[in-house]
Amino acid sequence: MKFFGLVFASLRRKPIRTGLTAASLMVAFLLFGLLEPVVQAFSGGAAVSSENRMWVSPRHSISDMLPVRYHQQIQRLDGVDVAAHQTWFGGVYIDAVSSSAFTRWAVTPREFMQVNPQLELPLEQLDAFINTRTGAIVSRNIAERFDMKVGDKIPILADIWHNEDGSQWEFDLVGIYDVIEGDSVGANRLLVNYDFFDEYRIVGKGVISNVVFTVADLAQSASIAASVDDMYSNSEMETLTVSEQDYLLNQIKQLGNIGLMVRAIMAAVFFTILLLTANTMSQALRDRVGELAVLKTLGFQDVSVLLIVLAEALLLTLITAGAGIGLAAYLLRFGEYVVPQISHWSLSINSVLLGLAVAFVLALLVGLPPALKAMRLNIADALQR
Amino acid sequence: MSHALIEVCDVSKQYRRGKIAVPVLRELNLTIEQGDFLALMGPSGSGKTTLLNLLGGLDQPNSGTIEIDGQCITRLSARELARWRSQQVGFVFQFYNLLPILTAQKNVELPLLLTSLSAAQRKFRAHTALEVVGLSERADHRPSELSGGQQQRVAIARALVSDPALLVCDEPTGDLDRESADEILGILQILNEEHGKTIVMVTHDPKAAKYARHSLFMDKGELVAAPDRESLPGNAEKAKETAL
Ligand SMILES: Nc1ncnc2c1ncn2[C@@H]1O[C@H](COP(=O)(O)OP(=O)(O)OP(=O)(O)O)[C@@H](O)[C@H]1O
Ligand SMILES: [Mg+2]
Secondary structure: OOOHHHHHHHHOOOHHHHHHHHHHHHHHHHHHHHHHHHHHHHHHHOOOOOOOEEEEEEOOOOOOOEEOHHHHHHHOOOOEEEEEEEEEOOOEOOOHHHHOOOEEEEEOHHHHHHHOOOEEOOHHHHHHHHHOOOEEEEEHHHHHHOOOOOOOEEEEEOOOOOEOOEOEEEEEEEEEEEEOOOOOOOOOEEEEEHHHHHHHEOOOOOEEOEEEEEEOOHHHHHHHHHHHHHHOOOOOOOEEEEEHHHHHHHHHHOOOOHHHHHHHHHHHHHHHHHHHHHHHHHHHHHHOHHHHHHHHHOOOOHHHHHHHHHHHHHHHHHHHHHHHHHHHHHHHHHHOOOOHHHOOOOOOHHHHHHHHHHHHHHHHHHHHHHHHHHHHOOHHHHHHO | OOOEEEEEEEEEEEEEEOOEEEEEEEEEEEEEEOOOEEEEEOOOOOOHHHHHHHHOOOOOOOEEEEEEOOEEHHHOOHHHHHHHHHHHEEEEOOOOOOOOOOOHHHHHHHHHHHOOOOHHHHHHHHHHHHHHOOOHHHOOOOHHHOOHHHHHHHHHHHHHOOOOOEEEEEOOOOOOOHHHHHHHHHHHHHHHHHHOOEEEEEOOOHHHHOOOOEEEEEEOOEEEOOOOHHHHHHHHHHHHHHHO
């Protein structure tokens, strides 16, 4: 592209003006890059889950617990493939910041790994997890982040579940699992052996947070959920059974339609940027009517002049969009150490593509009017001045 | 041996100011020989630039035809005309009209971007053109780092670089001091005499006109009898008075 040098040079002609425009565009795209994961998270796209996993929870309050016998009873129901259970362990690992990077659960090792086939654990490590009372396994990202290795002792300070010796728990890391892409449930977790946990805790023995089960036939999941809830409808602890997707989505929806709000804010930001940039662009064009007339005089076609002006707008927005989104990705990557809540947020490839598409449309909107004006420019008039 | 390079036939040009048509050129006829160096003089507003723009294919007349080197440019579409300009005409303006963001070298290379020449060939050609105007040492300077005379030399190099047969110059020395003006005019003369370029130059300066082979005088859109060289200054003054 021979004209590229020309396009690039004209961006440098008013460095301050170009710089300011570029800066405001970049900030807009930085904001886009930082907020897009929020939109994704609150649109339910954060955790990708399996459709055939069902969660059984206490019906009325999240602080209630289910009796552990529900697990065996649900396992025996027709249509239930495998049932496992999990109990929120909580506790503190090192400090509050490190602790919030992952969650800790007590689970039934064999069944839990069966209902969560997206968690890949080497067979011998699974055996070790099943057979080691104090065993624990952790997702690879967490292991890498905290430099945990198989054989390490993992100390957890309890905040709910005190044991006979006080609040200090210690687990032996026997496995590190990978999470298959496409189903991220189970990432950022430390899993410990329920039997040891139940034996050693001094209060609330025999209660669990959820039963998680898989159904053999997806079409039956609704009726199976209903029969689970029916079974306990008159018991001391009623249940609510929903698909894992709905469960995660409901948790998010309790926060209101944040995704929409964030999108609205972004739209407002981009609209402002659009007006500002359009203004700058048409001002820039006015300043160089003479130059464009010279190009035409030298024999540049009208269309070439249009493309040159348009290419400037494209180059400016695409470079700044790339820089802004890149910076956002960088901040998200390293920001998790400061704000651990965003540790599972990252820019998806779709968000990046959406950002570039926004940049492209923005370039057309701000670049096309001056480009058309440049194309229609009459040489004799323009040179007259 | 010489033949007509330019044939202007009954050309009229008018500009519209709102609803009123302002006639600028009226049924103008003119023949310019190949290899001529023509100075076009006349009071301000007499239509010199308008005529020059028509000769250079920057604008089209309302009626009449212009034939240049056998090509009737008044029949060309805007697209064809742009192409024709890039190959057949070099332009030099009063205010140089260089692109301030580009170095002298890059400014001179501009017209070559429209050719199929490779980057290396473009560079070489531009360098040669700068050598012709004696400015090859300043190739990497921006226009703002050059004097007016030097900028005009870059502009001449740019007009030359695609090797057109015709150069049109609109008051090329209008913004220059005597010394720089003489330098520029000297270069134009060499281009005419040694490189065979046909040059049409608009000027207000009778001394500049003396570098040309012929002079034509324009008044109110018409060519008037060319006064002989010796009496040019006097005639120019008189013409200015009548124009007022
Ligand atoms: N683009 C235009 N639109 C309207 N009127 C124009 C335009 N260009 C020139 N004119 C008018 O046409 C007439 C001739 O203009 P032109 O520029 O050809 O004169 P000139 O002889 O070159 O004058 P000068 O010596 O001042 O450069 C003037 O009255 C001018 O106002
Ligand atoms: Mg003029």
